[in-house]
Amino acid sequence: MLTKRIIPCLDIKAGRTVKGIHFENLRDAGDPVQLGEYYASQGADELVFLDISATQEERKTFAVLVNEIARHLNIPFTVGGGISELKDVGPLLEAGADKISINSAAVKDPAFIDKLTKEFGSQFIVVAIDARKINNQWTVFTHGGTRATEKKLFSWAKECQSRGAGEILFTSMDHDGTKKGFATDPLVKLNQLLSIPVIASGGAGRMEDFLEVFTIGKADAALAASIFHFGEVGIHELKQYLQEHQIPIRT
Amino acid sequence: MKVAVIRYNAGNIRSVAFALERLQVDFEITDHPETIQSADKVIFPGVGEASSTMNYLRNTKLDEVIKSLKQPTLGICLGMQLLCSHSEENNTNCLGIFEDVVKRFPAGNIKIPHMGWNNLQKVSGWLDSALEDQYVYFVHSYYVPVNPHTVAQASYGSPFSAAMRKGNFFAVQFHPEKSASAGIKILRCFFQQPD
Numbered sequence: 471m472l473t474k475r476i477i478p479c480l481d482i483k484a485g486r487t488v489k490g491i492h493f494e495n496l497r498d499a500g501d502p503v504q505l506g507e508y509y510a511s512q513g514a515d516e517l518v519f520l521d522i523s524a525t526q527e528e529r530k531t532f533a534v535l536v537n538e539i540a541r542h543l544n545i546p547f548t549v550g551g552g553i554s555e556l557k558d559v560g561p562l563l564e565a566g567a568d569k570i571s572i573n574s575a576a577v578k579d580p581a582f583i584d585k586l587t588k589e590f591g592s593q594f595i596v597v598a599i600d601a602r603k604i605n606n607q608w609t610v611f612t613h614g615g616t617r618a619t620e621k622k623l624f625s626w627a628k629e630c631q632s633r634g635a636g637e638i639l640f641t642s643m644d645h646d647g648t649k650k651g652f653a654t655d656p657l658v659k660l661n662q663l664l665s666i667p668v669i670a671s672g673g674a675g676r677m678e679d680f681l682e683v684f685t686i687g688k689a690d691a692a693l694a695a696s697i698f699h700f701g702e703v704g705i706h707e708l709k710q711y712l713q714e715h716q717i718p719i720r721t
Numbered sequence: 722m723k724v725a726v727i728r729y730n731a732g733n734i735r736s737v738a739f740a741l742e743r744l745q746v747d748f749e750i751t752d753h754p755e756t757i758q759s760a761d762k763v764i765f766p767g768v769g770e771a772s773s774t775m776n777y778l779r780n781t782k783l784d785e786v787i788k789s790l791k792q793p794t795l796g797i798c799l800g801m802q803l804l805c806s807h808s809e810e811n812n813t814n815c816l817g818i819f820e821d822v823v824k825r826f827p828a829g830n831i832k833i834p835h836m837g838w839n840n841l842q843k844v845s846g847w848l849d850s851a852l853e854d855q856y857v858y859f860v861h862s863y864y865v866p867v868n869p870h871t872v873a874q875a876s877y878g879s880p881f882s883a884a885m886r887k888g889n890f891f892a893v894q895f896h897p898e899k900s901a902s903a904g905i906k907i908l909r910c911f912f913q914q915p916d
Binding site: 471472473474475510515540541542544545546563564565566568591592593594636637664665666667690691720 | 733735736739740742743768769770828832833834835836837838839840856858859860861862876877896898899900901902904905
């Protein structure tokens with residue numbers, strides 16, 4: 471049976487993880503390669519590495535890092551952050567990325583999705599959508615959630631699918647950082663609307679939140695960052711818990 | 722043991738190479754017919770689309786090279802599908818090592834692609850029996866139905882072939898190079914086959 475996926479997300483700047491990550495058994499928690507291996511050993515099903523570098527120089531470091539990650543990691547990983555042109559993608563694939571995640575560039579030029587899926591295949595392309603509820607409408611934001619757009623979550627997600635996206639990574643900005651649970655309502659609707667997998671992001675605080683995102687929200691995968699990084703929820707114990715609650719999970 | 726990894730126009734060769742590095746296998750990524758034919762083992766990896774890949778293989782005559790192989794040869798994902806006779810993906814005639822036809826997952830109650838970790842069932846043949854019920858990583862929209870060459874199944878809507886064997890041709894639908902410790906075990910099973 472296909473299992474639900476647990477995906478830690480790592481923010482990278484200039485080749486280093488940025489959030490204050492503390493694990494006693496890691497010598498250098500700022501090293502994304504070591505941290506990736508650690509999460510893989512804990513049972514993470516995939517990893518996402520998000521490049522939040524500001525400068526071109528830092529971005530070059532990222533491609534080198536992707537190569538190091540691929541060399542050491544035996545689970546799938548997605549890289550994203552700042553991918554805006556076709557020429558950004560080849561080096562990441564060549565470096566060993568399993569998938570890439572695009573966001574603002576797809577909103578700006580939706581045909582970019584078609585181009586990428588034609589060149590690299592649907593399975594390689596994740597479209598990340600950040601949205602927030604405004605006047606009862608889920609509105610899509612870009613540029614790290616700073617710019618509102620004309621696009622609405624559901625129609626945009628559907629369009630991404632028809633243009634060839636292999637997965638949708640949906641982040642509810644209303645829930646992100648609150649640790650009060652995932653946005654299950656829009657997830658239910660996304661699941662009904664789409665025939666491609668949906669990754670839920672934003673709001674994870676407790677193990678119960680993951681149970682809800684799978685049972686109520688019907689998500690195919692759940693992504694979280696700080697609760698894993700700060701050790702508030704351990705991946706191993708989370709997966710045990712989900713299995714005890716009859717969620718299909720890889721343990 | 723010298724392993725040849727066939728280089729062609731399908732992605733993902735890098736992650737196969739890294740997995741072989743981790744296993745400390747002596748390998749070469751090559752599209753040179755004699756190097757492929759003289760290797761002790763051959764890996765035919767792949768992620769991509771069937772028809773354009775088959776066209777590429779025909780144009781470069783790699784199709785004939787693959788069909789001529791006598792040593793243990795492992796097709797991975799698209800590589801496994803291309804070893805079959807035909808694929809519904811853009812109605813493509815494939816290499817015909819396995820007689821089977823590659824079908825598209827039916828739309829309906831399941832998400833397509835089948836993406837993520839699924840468990841192996843009815844494990845037999847060249848796969849270690851300890852792999853029964855182990856999870857491996859799949860990404861695919863087309864599948865090979867269960868057939869007499871199937872040595873492991875997985876279930877997505879209905880059962881399909883997760884691994885097969887016919888003579889010196891071995892095949893897996895999932896990605897052993899991305900399947901954590903179970904994947905390493907599977908690659909070892911292949912490398913332990915007599916040359």
